[in-house]
Amino acid sequence: MTAEALSKLYIDRPDENIRENVKNIWDGIAKPLKGLGQFETIFAQIGAITGTTHIDISKKAVIVMCADNGIVEEGVTQYGQEMTSIIASSMVMKDTSVCKMAKVTGADILPVDIGINRDNEIGGMIQRNIAHGTRNFKKEPAMSQEDVLKAIEVGIAMVADCKEQGYSLVATGEMGIGNTTTSSAMTAALLQCRVEDVTGKGAGLSREGVNRKVEVIKEALDNYNFHKSETLRILATVGGYDIAGLTGVFIGGAVHHIPVVMDGVISGVAALTAERLVPGVKDYIIPSHLSKEPAAIKIMEELGLHPVIHGEMALGEGTGAVMMFSLLDMALSLYDNPVTFEDINRIGK
Numbered sequence: 001m002t003a004e005a006l007s008k009l010y011i012d013r014p015d016e017n018i019r020e021n022v023k024n025i026w027d028g029i030a031k032p033l034k035g036l037g038q039f040e041t042i043f044a045q046i047g048a049i050t051g052t053t054h055i056d057i058s059k060k061a062v063i064v065m066c067a068d069n070g071i072v073e074e075g076v077t078q079y080g081q082e083m084t085s086i087i088a089s090s091m092v093m094k095d096t097s098v099c100k101m102a103k104v105t106g107a108d109i110l111p112v113d114i115g116i117n118r119d120n121e122i123g124g125m126i127q128r129n130i131a132h133g134t135r136n137f138k139k140e141p142a143m144s145q146e147d148v149l150k151a152i153e154v155g156i157a158m159v160a161d162c163k164e165q166g167y168s169l170v171a172t173g174e175m176g177i178g179n180t181t182t183s184s185a186m187t188a189a190l191l192q193c194r195v196e197d198v199t200g201k202g203a204g205l206s207r208e209g210v211n212r213k214v215e216v217i218k219e220a221l222d223n224y225n226f227h228k229s230e231t232l233r234i235l236a237t238v239g240g241y242d243i244a245g246l247t248g249v250f251i252g253g254a255v256h257h258i259p260v261v262m263d264g265v266i267s268g269v270a271a272l273t274a275e276r277l278v279p280g281v282k283d284y285i286i287p288s289h290l291s292k293e294p295a296a297i298k299i300m301e302e303l304g305l306h307p308v309i310h311g312e313m314a315l316g317e318g319t320g321a322v323m324m325f326s327l328l329d330m331a332l333s334l335y336d337n338p339v340t341f342e343d344i345n346r347i348g349k
């Protein structure tokens with residue numbers, strides 16, 4: 001896909017009549033008006049996206065983009081790069097946090113190697129490796145624009161495949177040591193805000209570690225001198241294959257009318273990138289939780305999204321999105337099997 005073809009993608013507006021119809025169905029259920037709050041508007045959004053008031057979220061998948069980041073050699077993380085491979089391998093064995101949580105809600109985990117740094121493939125992963133990790137963005141741009149476009153295409157194609165396999169709801173997840181550094185760098189560049197305001201502990205840095213991370217990002221951004229509108233250049237220079245792949249997942253959701261549940265801060269940066277590249281994508285995004293990483297709230301504000309879970313989570317892999325799956329299933333049980341005002345009036349007589 002070329003940058004031009006990407007910018008020309010057309011996103012339909014969600015169906016506003018169906019949005020209203022779903023809201024009216026909620027109002028007919030025997031409960032205080034708007035009593036399920038944001039969940040009512042989320043189902044109205046799903047109806048508007050899918051073009052029907054019959055909400056089906058029975059088959060769910062988490063697309064977990066796994067990739068390595070060259071910036072790790074600058075000492076910006078608590079763990080070494082090998083941890084990406086270790087957790088990705090465990091994901092295939094259904095033995096990581098997101099796998100255990102997905103088992104509870106009955107969702108499938110689709111682990112994608114989009115840029116892990118290792119010579120041999122991890123059997124059982126969806127093989128889409130574009131490169132063995134990115135380059136160190138403090139020294140040189142992390143990726144070429146061509147490779148970034150390939151990664152975006154991988155994400156779009158993953159959603160198309162999911163649709164073909166009957167999935168009606170997908171979520172974003174990722175695994176990649178160093179990806180909170182790429183996320184903070186991208187947020188600072190895309191929102192033109194101070195690096196220290198959008199940089200956090202990631203997977204467990206000390207205060208001194210965070211200070212170092214801030215300095216590394218600042219030095220790099222000073223060199224590149226981005227304008228906030230240079231979305232693709234920012235992604236290619238200081239982003240990662242995981243963020244690019246997830247950008248494609250969000251775009252794919254909008255193109256294929258599949259709602260996409262957004263996980264934490266890395267997914268958030270990808271969502272913002274997708275909306276900047278292809279305006280209209282954000283109408284297809286369902287936020288799940290507000291990550292503890294400080295960039296998350298700024299991204300939510302910029303996108304006008306309101307996550308429902310405020311639990312200070314900072315885990316990644318798609319865990320917050322899977323938690324949201326459970327809440328959506330529970331809310332849907334009211335919508336699917338409602339007690340209406342007619343029912344209770346009849347019983348009460």
Ligand SMILES: O=C(O)c1ccc[n+]([C@@H]2O[C@H](COP(=O)([O-])O)[C@@H](O)[C@H]2O)c1
Pocket residue numbers: 076077078079174175176177178179180181201202203204205263264265266291292293313314315316317
């Ligand atoms: O999802 C989040 O908001 C989130 C916040 C902090 C850390 N993580 C996870 O931790 C890893 C990145 O942390 P780090 O410190 O190596 O940049 C990566 O694999 C993410 O899935 C994820």
Ligand SMILES: Cc1cc2nc[nH]c2cc1C
Pocket residue numbers: 079083087174175176203315316317
């Ligand atoms: C153990 C571990 C698991 C993770 N899952 C997502 N990011 C992670 C980072 C670490 C360090």
